[in-house]
Amino acid sequence: MTHFAVSGSGGFLGWHTKAALHETGVTVDAVSLGDEFDAQRAVAAVDGSARAIHIAGVNRANDDEVLAGNVAFAEQFAAALRAADNPPPVVAYANSTQVGNGSVYGEAKARAAETLAAAASDIGAEFVNVSLPNLFGEHGRPFYNAVTATFCHLIANGENPTVENDKELTLLHAQNAADLLTGAARPEAQSDLEETETVTGLLGRLQRYAALYNDGEIPDVDSDFDRDLFNTYRSFTFPAQAPISLTRHADARGSFFEIIRSHGGPGQSSFSTTVPGVTRGDHFHRRKIERFTVLQGRARISLRRLFSDDVVSFEVSGDAPGAVDMPTMWAHNITNVGNDTLYTSFWTNDIFDPQNPDTIPEVV
Incomplete structure (x- = not known):
């Protein structure tokens, strides 16, 4: 090697x-x-x-x-x-x-x-x-x-x-x-x-980053410099600022809540279902911003900074929705800890490029 x-x-x-x-x-x-x-x-x-x-x-x-x-x-x-x-x-x-x-x-x-x-x-x-x-x-x-x-x-x-x-x-x-x-x-x-x-x-x-991120919003990260500088700032807010609380509006028709407000740059949203007991993720990013939001069900989101043994975990639920942003160079995963199917939304600040995925396998 x-x-x-x-x-x-x-x-x-x-x-x-x-x-x-x-x-x-x-x-x-x-x-x-x-x-x-x-x-x-x-x-x-x-x-x-x-x-x-x-x-x-x-x-x-x-x-x-x-x-x-x-x-x-x-x-x-x-x-x-x-x-x-x-x-x-x-x-x-x-x-x-x-x-x-x-x-x-x-x-x-x-x-x-x-x-x-x-x-x-x-x-x-x-x-x-x-x-x-x-x-x-x-x-x-x-x-x-x-x-x-x-x-x-x-x-x-x-x-x-x-x-x-x-x-x-x-x-x-x-x-x-x-x-x-x-x-x-x-x-x-x-x-x-x-x-x-x-x-x-x-x-x-x-x-300016802080003023937006205090409300869970993502600033304009269209330039590589702004993305890297924002990621630097985010590292100083974690884990104190996680999860990010989302306002849930519910009535007889169902419920509604915003997942993310991004002020500039590309982005990609994905959705997954996960059966009970299954874990997704176990990777890290060097530059990519990624947000996990549980829409329905119960999950445990776990993160570990590279070259450290300390794991930070959050219990999240679709009943009281919260978003967790993955710090760069932290391994992370999400596990369905409930009895029902877990519905999760994923957002990243860039469009997935198979030639440069910035998604590196690493077990939490």
């Missing part, structure tokens, strides 16, 4: 990289660096790998620690590359666009790149240097990873953040960054994957 060696696999970008590779069946062998560095284990992870990706870095410390830490990490990774009997043919590095801006962090990343490039040359590997701008994505760490994560956290918790230093940002979704590092996206495509926005503009977008 194909495997990649990845440093920093436990961090924000590392998690997204593992999730992206999970779709293709490529396994990840973690390379621990710093105080946890074990030369023998690092060499074993690198040896025979199809690609080695260096993500680990130090960006929140004093200047001396930032410089020494990033250089040391690169030296450890380079040592493992040189010691492998069967080194990888490609070495990819999560560099930064801050290189050359005069900061200590930029200098540290530049030195690390030189170290890795030299090691790649020594082992005859291609060196892929990916200069990453401001990253955003699902499950970012507020007050640490990036301003997007901080804004999402505050807005999802009912706060009203303000902008003290407005400037223009170049933004890249973490799944796109992962694709660049893994080779799924061509380096020359990076500029097409990036979006330029001011800090004020970013905050305004997120606040």
Whole structure:
């Protein structure tokens, strides 16, 4: 089975990289660096790998620690590359666009790149240097990873953040960054994957998403950037905002309720019946938005974040309809736990493409 060696696999970008590779069946062998560095284990992870990706870095410390830490990490990774009997043919590095801006962090990343490039040359590997701008994505760490994560956290918790230093940002979704590092996206495509926005503009977008999503409505996600940014925001509302309550109107004729209000972009609706005891789903999406709505019967909707054992479940019923939106990169399924046939509506924000289904099997 194909495997990649990845440093920093436990961090924000590392998690997204593992999730992206999970779709293709490529396994990840973690390379621990710093105080946890074990030369023998690092060499074993690198040896025979199809690609080695260096993500680990130090960006929140004093200047001396930032410089020494990033250089040391690169030296450890380079040592493992040189010691492998069967080194990888490609070495990819999560560099930064801050290189050359005069900061200590930029200098540290530049030195690390030189170290890795030299090691790649020594082992005859291609060196892929990916200069990453401001990253955003699902499950970012507020007050640490990036301003997007901080804004999402505050807005999802009912706060009203303000902008003290407005400037223009170049933004890249973490799944796109992962694709660049893994080779799924061509380096020359990076500029097409990036979006330029001011800090004020970013905050305004997120606040508009929240105003609609608080009522269960889906904002305009016609552009890939809006879809990815909305998915990022949604990750901060789950599970607190689920299920989404739907207003049921009933009289002698029967009942009526709205399933979804979408403000832009394509969409596809489906309907299923499920007999008692049967489970549907057991898959995850990297970018697709999907909503489950039980129309009749009783169901249990279960979700599990990738690489976690914790399962979140919701009991839903057509008698008190509620919708559950599937967070991206969470495995999910729905089980008929009642005695009668379960009627369920499914909505996705895109039209199903068999060549690019974004529906990856994964048992909850």
